[in-house]
Amino acid sequence: xxxxxxxxxxxxxxxxxxxxxxxxxxxxxxxxxxxxxxxxxxxxxxxxxxxxxxxxxxxxxxxxxxxxxxxxxxxxxxxxxxxxxxxxxxxxxxxxxxxxxxxxxxxxxxxxxxxxxxxxxxxxxxxxxxxxxxxxxxxxxxxxxxxxxxxxxxxxxxxxxxxxxxxxxxxxxxxxxxxxxxxxxxxxxxxxxxxxxxxxxxxxxxxxxxxxxxxxxxxxxxxxxxxxxxxxxxxxxxxxxxxxxxxxxxxxxxxxxxxxxxxxxxxxxxxxxxxxxxxxxxxxxxxxxxxxxxxxxxxxxxxxxxxxxxxxxxxxxxxxxxxxxxxxxxxxxxxxxxxxxxxxxxxxxxxxxxxxxxxxxxxxxxxxxxxxxxxxxxxxxxxxxxxxxxxxxxxxxxxxxxxxxxxxxxxxxxxxxxxxxxxxxxxxxxxxxxxxxxxxxxxxxxxxxxxxxxxxxxxxxxxxxxxxxxxxxxxxxxxxxxxxxxxxxxxxxxxxxxxxxxxxxxxxxxxxxxxxxxxxxxxxxxxxxxxxxxxxxxxxxxxxxxxxxxxxxxxxxxxxxxxxxxxxxxxxxxxxxxxxxxxxxxxxxxxxxxxxxxxxxxxxxxxxxxxxxxxxxxxxxxxxxxxxxxxxxxxxxxxxxxxxxxxxxxxxxxxxxxxxxxxxxxxxxxxxxxxxxxxxxxxxxxxxxxxxxxxxxxxxxxxxxxxxxxxxxxxxxxxxxxxxxxxxxxxxxxxxxxxxxxxxxxxxxxxxxxxxxxxxxxxxxxxxxxxxxxxxxxxxxxxxxxxx
Numbered sequence: 078x079x080x081x082x083x084x085x086x087x088x089x090x091x092x093x094x095x096x097x098x099x100x101x102x103x104x105x106x107x108x109x110x111x112x113x114x115x116x117x118x119x120x121x122x123x124x125x126x127x128x129x130x131x132x133x134x135x136x137x138x139x140x141x142x143x144x145x146x147x148x149x150x151x152x153x154x155x156x157x158x159x160x161x162x163x164x165x166x167x168x169x170x171x172x173x174x175x176x177x178x179x180x181x182x183x184x185x186x187x188x189x190x191x192x193x194x195x196x197x198x199x200x201x202x203x204x205x206x207x208x209x210x211x212x213x214x215x216x217x218x219x220x221x222x223x224x225x226x227x228x229x230x231x232x233x234x235x236x237x238x239x240x241x242x243x244x245x246x247x248x249x250x251x252x253x254x255x256x257x258x259x260x261x262x263x264x265x266x267x268x269x270x271x272x273x274x275x276x277x278x279x280x281x282x283x284x285x286x287x288x289x290x291x292x293x294x295x296x297x298x299x300x301x302x303x304x305x306x307x308x309x310x311x312x313x314x315x316x317x318x319x320x321x322x323x324x325x326x327x328x329x330x331x332x333x334x335x336x337x338x339x340x341x342x343x344x345x346x347x348x349x350x351x352x353x354x355x356x357x358x359x360x361x362x363x364x365x366x367x368x369x370x371x372x373x374x375x376x377x378x379x380x381x382x383x384x385x386x387x388x389x390x391x392x393x394x395x396x397x398x399x400x401x402x403x404x405x406x407x408x409x410x411x412x413x414x415x416x417x418x419x420x421x422x423x424x425x426x427x428x429x430x431x432x433x434x435x436x437x438x439x440x441x442x443x444x445x446x447x448x449x450x451x452x453x454x455x456x457x458x459x460x461x462x463x464x465x466x467x468x469x470x471x472x473x474x475x476x477x478x479x480x481x482x483x484x485x486x487x488x489x490x491x492x493x494x495x496x497x498x499x500x501x502x503x504x505x506x507x508x509x510x511x512x513x514x515x516x517x518x519x520x521x522x523x524x525x526x527x528x529x530x531x532x533x534x535x536x537x538x539x540x541x542x543x544x545x546x547x548x549x550x551x552x553x554x555x556x557x558x559x560x561x562x563x564x565x566x567x568x569x570x571x572x573x574x575x576x577x578x579x580x581x582x583x584x585x586x587x588x589x590x591x592x593x594x595x596x597x598x599x600x601x602x603x604x605x606x607x608x609x610x611x612x613x614x615x616x617x618x619x620x621x622x623x624x625x626x627x628x629x630x631x632x633x634x635x636x637x638x639x640x641x642x643x644x645x646x647x648x649x650x651x652x653x654x655x656x657x658x659x660x661x662x663x664x665x666x667x668x669x670x671x672x673x674x675x676x677x678x679x680x681x682x683x684x685x686x687x688x689x690x691x692x693x694x695x696x697x698x699x700x701x702x703x704x705x706x707x708x709x710x711x712x713x714x715x716x717x718x719x720x721x722x723x724x725x726x727x728x729x730x731x732x733x734x735x736x737x738x739x740x741x742x743x744x745x746x747x748x749x750x751x752x753x754x755x756x757x758x759x760x761x762x763x764x765x766x767x768x769x770x771x772x773x774x775x776x777x778x779x780x781x782x783x784x785x786x787x788x789x790x791x792x793x794x795x796x797x798x799x800x801x802x803x804x805x806x807x808x809x810x811x812x813x814x815x816x817x818x819x820x821x822x823x824x825x826x827x828x829x830x831x832x833x834x835x836x837x838x839x840x841x842x843x844x845x846x847x848x849x850x851x852x853x854x855x856x857x858x859x860x861x862x863x864x865x
Contacts, residue, residue, distance in 0.1 A: 101248035101345075103164045104227060108244045109133050109143040118145055121162050124230070127155025134241065139177045139209045144243035147182060149231035159230030163189075164247065166218050166225045173250045174227065175213035175347045178204040179313075181457070182240025184212060184229050186247075188222040196221060200769045204240065205457055210313035211287065211347045215250060219752075235683060235708065235841065246346045254279050254341045254350030257286070257321075262337065262358045271325040271358055275339055280321075284344040287314035288323055292332045293383030293480065294355060295450070295462035312461060317342070331385075333413075333480055334359050366414025371506065371514050376405045377721030377797060377847035380484045382448045382463040386411045394487060394504065394518040397855055400495050400526035402803050405444075405488040405796065408504060408516055410477060417477040419509040422485045427520060430499040438492035439500055439522065443471035446484035446793065449765045451718050451772050456710050459718040464772075466717045467762055467779050468791045474508075486796075489520060497524035523858050524865070525810060531802070532809040533731070534598040534701070534738040536576035536632065536662075537777070539564055543745045546756050547780040548787075563788040564778065568744065569595040571795060572802040575744070576600035576632065582616045591625050598738075601659065604631035608651040617656045630660040630677055635742075637663070642670045649674030664703060664740065667693045677701055679740050682840050683708040687734070701738030702731070706771045711841045715741070715794055717765045717773035722850060724794050726836065726843045728801030729850070732808035733833045735826075744795075746775030807857050808832075814864035832857045 105120035112133055113119050123131040128150040138144035149158035166172070176184055185201025202214040218225065229242045257275040264271050277283055289312065316323060328335055335358050341350035372390035374380065386409075394406040410420060424441040428434060447467035454461055465484060477483045487504050504516040541552055541561065550557040561579040568575050577600055580586045590596055601620070603613030613631070620626045633648045634641070649661040649671070663671065666680035667689050678693060679701040690700050704714060704727070713723040713730070731739065748756035749767055761767055761776060762783050768775040777798070779790040808829050815825045832853050837843035844850070 101251070103166070103247050104162055104245055107246060108141045109138075109145050110141050112143065118143070118160070121145070121160050124157055124159040124161055124228075125155075126157055128152045129155040129158035129231075131158055131160045138243055140244040144241050145229065146239065146241045147229060147231055148239045149233075149237050151235065151237045153234075156234045157230055157232045159228050159232075160242070161226050161228040161230070163224060163226050166222060168218055168220050168222050171215060171217045171250045172225075172247060173213060173346060173348060174201055174216055174245075174247050175211065176229070176242050176245040177209050177347055178212050178229070178240065178242040179206050179209045180240035181205055181238035182229050182231055182242060184214065184227075184242065184245070186216065186228060187226040188219055189224040189226065190221050191223040193224055203453070203455075204242075205454075206313040208313045209241075209243075211342060211349060213348055233708070235711075244347060246348075248346070251343070251346055251348065253348060254282060254343055256351045256353040257339045257341060258353075260337070260339055260353060260356045262356050264358050264360065266362075269328050269330070269360075271328060271335065271337075272322070273325070273337060273339065273356070274322045276321060277341055279341070282344055283341045283350075284347075285317050285319055285342045286321070286323075287340045287342055287349065288316040288318065289338040289340070290315040290325065291336050292329070292334070292385075293462070294336050294357075295381075295383045314340075328360065333361050368414060369417055369508075369512050370411040370413050371512075371516075372409055373516060374407050374409060375721075375847040375851065376407045376486060376793070376800070377725060377850070378407065379465050379721050379793065380407065380409045380446070380482055381465060382481050382483070384482060386413070386482070392514070392516055394516060396489060396519070397521045397523065397858065398489070398491055399523045399803075399807070399858070400491050400497070401493040401529065402527050403488060403490045403799065404803075405486050405800075406518075407446075407484050407486055408506065409482050409484045410506060410512070411482040412477045412479050414479075415510075416479045417483075417508045417510050417512060419474040420477050420483060420512065421474040421507050422471055422487075423505045423507075424487055424518075425503045425505075427489065427500040427502040427518070429496075430501050430519075436495065436500060438495035439520065440490050440492075441502065442488045442490070444468045444486035444488055444791070444796075445471045445475065446486065447762070449717060450763050451765060453766060453772075454718045455716060455766075455771055456714070456718045456720075464717050464765075466765065466773065466793050468793055468796060469779075469781070469784055469786065487518065488796075491522055493526045493529070495522055497522045523862060525858075525861055527803060527806040527810070529594040530597050531572045531574075531595075532806055533736070534628075534630075535572070535574045536598060536600060536630075536738075536740045537568055537573040538741065538743050539568075539575045539577070539745050540743050542756065543743075543747045547745075547747050548782055560788065564745070565590075566595075567778070567789045567791075569593075571799040572806075573739070573741075573744075573795075573798065574598040582629075583619050587619075588623070591620070591623070591628065597628050598630070599625075599628050601629050601631045604633050604648065604652050604661070606634060606648070608648060608655065610655055613652065613655050613659070617659050621656070621658070626658060630662045632662050632664075635664050637665055639668075639670075642668065646671055646674040649676075660699070662701070662740075667698070672696075677738065679703055679738065681705070681707060682712050685734070685840070690734075699737055701740055702736050703740040703742075705742050706768065706774050713840070713843070714771070715773060715777065715798070716771050717794065720845060721793070721797050722843075722845060722847050724797040725801040725804065725850065728798075728805045729808075729833050730837055730840055730843070732805050733830055733837070741777075743775045744777040745780075747780060804854060804857075807854065807861065810861050811857065811864070814861060818864065828860075832860070 109118040111119040131147045147158040183203045188196040202212045260275040336355040338355045370386045398404040426435045427439040446465045448463040451464045500520040502518040506514045545552045601616045603609040660676040662677040663675045664679045666684040677699045713727040747761040748759045765772040777795040781790045
C-alpha cells in the first residue's frame with residue numbers, strides 16, 4: 078500500500094462535504110464539522126462503557142477539518158465504543174449507508190418501530206484498514222421499521238482497537254456512477270513505471286478516482302464486486318486521484334504482472350461506481366519462461382489460488398500417525414512462467430520401508446483443493462479473494478492459470494490392524510506442458526490405535542430442508558433417506574456425529590446406526606421447546622431397553638436469555654419426569670436458576686467460567702461447548718478466512734479443559750433466505766457468506782451434485798477438524814494409560830497440559846505455527862508409547 082498517495086484524500090474529497098448534506102443525506106452534521114462546547118460532534122451521541130471513548134479529531138480528517146473516532150479497551154467492564162445518530166426512516170425502503178473510514182469499526186444500524194422500541198440490528202460494513210477508504214452497505218428497512226440508529230462501533234468485551242470515520246451518508250440509494258472508459262496502460266521497461274489514463278462520461282459527478290492495484294486478479298476490487306454487486310470494497314485503494322491519469326512509480330520488482338481497477342467515487346455519497354474489467358499489464362522480461370514451483374506444506378497452511386510461493390520450498394512428505402487414523406499433507410504447484418495444462422496427480426501404494434512389500438491397510442487418497450470467493454473477510458488481517466475450502470476427490474487433470482497455485486492433498490488412512498513401522502510411497506505430478514515431479518513420501522505408523530468410538534460426544538446438525546433443496550429431493554422419500562445417510566456416515570467418519578439419525582430412533586432400522594461403534598451421540602425427539610410425552614417416552618424406553626440411553630440427550634432450547642430461564646427449567650423438569658435418566662442439554666453456561674434441571678451445559682467459548690464449571694462437574698453435570706457466529710477471532714473459529722491451525726487448536730484446548738462434547742448448529746446451511754424465510758437458490762461453492770457475518774458459518778460440507786457427486790464433498794476446515802478430533806484421542810489414550818498406572822488426577826491434568834501450554838495458554842492466546850503443533854503431537858505420541 079502506498080500510504081503517501083492517500084494524503085491526497087482530504088483535498089479530493091473536500092467537495093463532498095456540502096453536496097452530501099445538501100442532497101439526500103438524512104444525517105445531520107455528517108462530517109462532524111460542528112462541535113459542541115464539550116468538543117463532541119453536534120447531533121451525535123456516544124455509547125461507551127467502561128474505559129471506552131468516542132469523540133472528534135480536529136487534525137488528519139479526510140473531509141473538512143474534523144472526523145469522529147471510537148476507542149475500545151479491554152478492562153473487564155467495557156463492551157462497546159460507538160458514535161451514533163437516531164433518524165426517522167421509511168419502511169421497506171432501500172438505503173445507502175456509506176462513509177470514509179479507517180482503523181477498526183463496524184458501520185451499521187439498529188431498527189426501531191413507531192414507538193421507538195428496538196427491533197433488530199441490520200448488518201452493515203466493517204472497516205479494517207490502516208488508511209482511509211470508502212465503505213458502503215445497502216440496507217432495505219423492514220416492514221415494521223420507522224426509525225434507525227446509525228452506528229459506527231467496536232463491540233465485545235474481548236475486543237479492543239480504534240476506528241475513525243468521516244462523511245457518513247445515509248439516504249435513499251442513488252444511481253451508481255458508470256465505470257471509467259478507455260483505460261490505457263503504458264509500461265516503461267527501463268524505469269518500471271506504468272502510466273494509466275482513462276475517461277469518464279460523468280466527470281461532473283465524480284469526486285475522485287480510487288485506484289486498486291494487485292499482483293493477482295482475485296484481490297482486485299473488480300472480481301469481488303462483479304460477483305457480489307451488493308458488497309462494498311474490502312480493501313483500501315492504493316491511490317486516490319482527482320484527474321483521469323496516474324503513474325505508478327513503485328511497482329514491485331518481482332511481480333510478473335499487475336492488475337489495476339479504477340473506480341469512480343461519487344461526489345455526494347462516497348459511493349463507488351460500477352467497475353470496469355481490471356487492466357492487466359505484463360511485466361515479464363524477454364527470455365525463457367520460468368519453471369513451475371513445487372513445494373510441500375502442512376494442510377493447516379491455507380495456500381490460496383493467488384499468492385506468492387514461499388522462500389522455503391521443501392519437496393517431501395513426512396507423516397506420523399497412529400493405527401485407525403487419517404493424516405494428510407499438501408503439495409502446491411505454482412505456475413511461475415506460464416499456465417500449466419492438464420496437471421495430474423497420482424500416488425503409489427505405500428510399501429514397508431524394509432521389505433518393499435505393499436501394505437493394503439495403509440490406503441492413500443488424493444483430494445483437489447478448490448477455491449471460494451471471500452468478498453468480505455471477517456477475520457482481522459485476512460484479504461478478500463479466492464480462498465481454499467471445497468475439497469473433493471481428485472478425479473481428472475486440471476489447468477492452472479499463469480501465476481496461480483493449485484494445491485493437492487495426499488491423504489492416508491491406517492486400518493486398526495495396520496502393522497506399525499515405516500512406510501514409503503511416491504506422489505507424482507505431471508502435465509502436458511512438461512511438468513514431471515516425484516515427491517517422496519515417508520510415513521511412520523505408531524504402535525497404538527485410536528478408538529473407533531469417539532471419547533467425547535457431539536451434535537453437528539444437518540438441516541434436512543437445506544439438504545433436500547440442494548439435491549432437488551423431497552424430504553421423506555427413499556432417495557432423500559439414502560442421501561441423508563451418506564451425509565451422516567461422512568460426518569461419523571470424521572468423529573463428529575449429526576444430532577439426529579437418518580431414521581427415527583424407534584424405527585427398527587435405528588439398530589443399524591446405534592450398534593455402530595462410531596455412533597455415541599443421538600438427540601431424542603419430543604423435547605424441543607415443548608415436551609411431547611408419548612414421543613419422548615417411546616424413544617427413551619427404546620434406547621433404555623437396548624442399553625443405549627447413555628448415548629442420548631435432549632436438546633431442549635437454544636441460547637436462552639435470562640427471561641427464558643424459567644421456561645428452560647420447566648422443560649428440563651418435564652423431561653426428567655418422563656425419565657430421570659434422560660440427559661437434558663442446553664446451549665448456555667451454568668446458571669444457578671437452572672441447576673438441577675440441566676444435565677449437559679453447552680456454553681459458547683467466551684462464556685466458559687471454569688470455577689463454576691468445576692462446581693457443576695463435581696455435582697455430576699457434564700460440560701460441552703460450541704462456537705458459532707460468536708465469539709469471533711482471536712477465539713478459534715470454523716470460518717473459511719481463518720487460519721488453518723484455528724480449526725485444529727480447538728481440540729487441543731478441548732483436551733486442556735477436558736470438555737466432553739462439542740456442538741455446531743449446522744453443517745449444511747447452504748441457502749440464503751428471503752424476507753419470508755424461504756430458502757433461496759445459492760451457489761455455496763462460490764459464496765461462502767451464506768449466513769451473515771461469517772464466511773463458511775453454518776456449513777462444513779458442500780453439496781456434491783454441483784460437480785457431479787451424489788453426496789457430500791468435504792472442506793479444508795472439516796478435514797482439519799478431523800485431525801484435531803484425532804489429536805484429542807491421543808490425549809485420551811495418554812489419560813487412560815496414566816490412569817492404568819495409578820497416576821493421580823492432578824498429575825494426569827498436569828501431564829496433559831504440559832503438551833498444550835507451549836501452544837496455547839487460553840482460548841484467545843494460542844500459537845499460529847502449524848509445525849509447532851505437529852512437533853508437540855509427535856512428543857505426545859512418544860509419551861503414549863513409553864506407557865505401553
